[in-house]
Amino acid sequence: MQLEKYRIHSEMSRGLKKAELVFKNAHVFSAHTGEFIQGDVAVADGMVLGIGQYEGEQEINLKGKYLCPGLIDSHLHLESTLVTPGELIRQAAQCGTTTFIVDPHESANVSGTDGIDYILDQTEEVPANVFVMMPSCVPATHVDDNGCTLTAGKMKAYLDNPRILGLGEVMDAAAVINGNVSMHEKLNLFKNKIKDGHAPFLAPGELAAYAMAGISTDHECVDYEYAMAECRNGMQVLIREGSAARNLEAIVRGIVEHDGDTSGFCFCTDDKHIEEIRKDGHINYNVKKAVELGLPVEKALKMATIQAARCYGLKNLGAIAPGYQADFVVFDNLKELNVTEVYYKGTLIKRDEKVEIKPCAPYLKNTVHLLKFREDSLKLEARPGKAHVILMEEGQITTKAIHEEVPWIQAGSKRYFAPDGTYGKIAVIERHKYTGRTGAGIVKGFGLTGGAIASSVSHDSHNIIVVGDNDRDMVLAVRELIRTQGGYTLVENGSIYDTLPLPVMGLMSDAGYEEVNAKLARMIPKAYSMGIPEGFDPFITLSFMALPVIPEIRITPRGIYLVAEDRLLDNPFADIR
């Protein structure tokens, strides 16, 4: 059958037989040679047959527009956008991204391999090529209380899945460099596959040792000098331009100024929200921005196509040439790069077509395991003297660890921290394994007054995180998220202002992006009106306060965590040095 197909395709390639479908009158981007060529592109069975002069059973006249290979997002997480994978992919595909290399790190932290299976299943039939990297750092650190530990043993079953390309971003650089056994078991398991990096700020020798372990990409790079250092170490730099982290300008400016070799670069979004994808675009936005910064469009397109395909060993993607999959994006011109059509396997992706949300297994919608949540677990016993305080840094997800005197009240023989407009209370409640383990701390600069804000999205373990200026509202917020089995909620003066349910692993809504956007449009301005500074996105900033890899001080279910010292304190008044 396969050979019969080849014979028919061969006849079409040679013009002995009309091709199934021909794109006429295009400037065709040859990713292999980095040039635009004039010609028709013949297609059959979703595959390119040839570029030249062709006649087709069906012909599409592109009238001089620019036919390019579908773009590739070389690294992204689907979960952080709050919508189901299928919706995100569909929106991004409309912008010309037809291949996605996803790391289901969030799902895995909540539901382990079930979470990975969910991502694989939900992206099985989307109009795009979706490949998955096996999350390498679940849990992200030893102080995390997450839902699952993903060992090399558990990963083994995925090795032969052709959609699993390798090991996802290896965040624990220390474990790599120091030769940690379980980390190297994972590296070794994927020794013949791609291993994605996550390596900001490594010293030169450390970077060499990290690359030597076979890690061959990084998307955390924020400047040109470090990018070049990574390239020289044999790593491919995935230039990131997402919702929060925007590294494209710094790196591309450097490339343009130095007129450097661009073969070591690709593009990625890492985390980009659906409303921003709708507004600005997806990888096409990276390309456009790079071109605006002076990068020749041919080089930018190579980064967005063949270089990413080669980096991930995707042999028939990323170019328009015989035998390649017929994934195309059509631009009207090479300056504004407006996307006029997108084709996946030769079929037009219709714009804003209603996407049916694929249901998921019930147990993935029942992941907030918090039967025994006790109100008094939020109480924070105060001691005389100063306390460790988490100081927010406006516009950043980093924090400062400071020591200050904070307000307290006496209740019987004990003193308790009494939050106010300056010093808020922050808590994280373990929600995976019914332990109800709760760590509470003090936060300055979050600004919320007269209520509480809570989320079941809190990196990377996705426990319930809550900030408020009184225990009653904080408890209400937590109970609301138990009720909805995850979500974002905002409580004001004893009543729930609104809740966005995120029932899928406590990470995603399955109600459609329109509802997500409508809820956010209501809740976010309200959060600002309750005092959260404009420099923060209320829920996104909140979601990073529990991530124990970001300096200087965090909150975990086990208490305050001092990052640089790798030290946990069960009470913020403890052990002031």
Place this chain on the structure above:
Amino acid sequence: MQLEKYRIHSEMSRGLKKAELVFKNAHVFSAHTGEFIQGDVAVADGMVLGIGQYEGEQEINLKGKYLCPGLIDSHLHLESTLVTPGELIRQAAQCGTTTFIVDPHESANVSGTDGIDYILDQTEEVPANVFVMMPSCVPATHVDDNGCTLTAGKMKAYLDNPRILGLGEVMDAAAVINGNVSMHEKLNLFKNKIKDGHAPFLAPGELAAYAMAGISTDHECVDYEYAMAECRNGMQVLIREGSAARNLEAIVRGIVEHDGDTSGFCFCTDDKHIEEIRKDGHINYNVKKAVELGLPVEKALKMATIQAARCYGLKNLGAIAPGYQADFVVFDNLKELNVTEVYYKGTLIKRDEKVEIKPCAPYLKNTVHLLKFREDSLKLEARPGKAHVILMEEGQITTKAIHEEVPWIQAGSKRYFAPDGTYGKIAVIERHKYTGRTGAGIVKGFGLTGGAIASSVSHDSHNIIVVGDNDRDMVLAVRELIRTQGGYTLVENGSIYDTLPLPVMGLMSDAGYEEVNAKLARMIPKAYSMGIPEGFDPFITLSFMALPVIPEIRITPRGIYLVAEDRLLDNPFADIR
């Protein structure tokens, strides 16, 4: 153990421990970024640990010289140089080529998988990385009488051998394009591996159909325009500069003139003789010549290193970066590019060190199977009128098919062709399967008088080919090659002038290249003195006269072969049209 090693290497990478070996004060070529960087290169256990500032247990001061990754010959045949594989590799390695992608097509035509095993075995312990492509076209055509038919079934056993990278040059483009079953069985067997091409002069649609079958390289390309057409079809062009075929100037001139993208190019030699390697160099000669033609040295070096490594999926070769094999070539300057040292896995390759020739299995030295050779099989019965004559073209391996009246003698009731100084006799005697099948023809322009010249190297089937102006000397020549079990021989007036025995499959000498060169130095001038025009290499030209894929007329054990018409004639006087 592996992890323990990593831990030690990691400490060395980070400078916490002295590296085993450090190359100091070098301009280090970063193949990943196409730039020279200042730094020391740390090495341990034959692997690069890092580039930067390092101290080593052993230090080599390169005093500002240029340290580059070992060069890669992306396509070559070892057999045609008449010496054993180990000798050729050693000579080429001294020129800086540390990786060889070889196609044992000649050995396979004589001895099938035993021939392939011979090449694998002989190159197992050389100071270089030798990878093997499975010969795809054995026999090369349906009119060949060779030693073995290499089917997909026989190839299967090699699929998991990590040194077998894929399918060797697919010469039979028609079989590919037309969907021939046995050809596609081979292509399918190697569907996840590299498939080398051999695709000169294909029409655009044919080239597309050929590339669509998954064939991804070509080394037969002779001009820039066709090279670019191949690149646009997704093929990598291996720019060839060998002993006979020299395509570098034409292609590189085009690249330089168009300032084109060079990512689609690599270098190869295809066939380059040991004496020329000694005189001019190997892949370093390709690099040097490209630079002389105006190609930036950085681009030429990328073609010779990382681009070839990537093309063949060789992950830790072709660059100097952490985790890469420590294969280096040192140049004294970037203009003359004189090679001063070569390192394989961090160890210096000593110049002109005596190479011990690895013995081979006895049956590989007994491949001239010609017990029943009969003298009268060379007789060529003449008929009235013109005959088909092979007209040599000076300086070419192509021939012209002409019709002429030729001399004859009467013997009893029969006439026989009578060779003279103008019209020689040419014959090919099957030597693999004891059939003694002999085809004889008439050749004009070969020029040999007063003797005969014979060879067991005759592409691609390597039967015994002989040219002479009298049967007695031709028979003597054939009998001599039966005696030596293959070789080159020259007969003059009834006695053997000299013979170079090539006992290994009738293709190679195991007596060392010095003896080969000494013999050739004696025999070749003698052949010229007997009338062979200076435009030919007597033995090499002879070796191509039986290759049924080169226009216009050839000689095979089954008779004269008219290439364009695909027509065999058992007698040159037959069927004049």
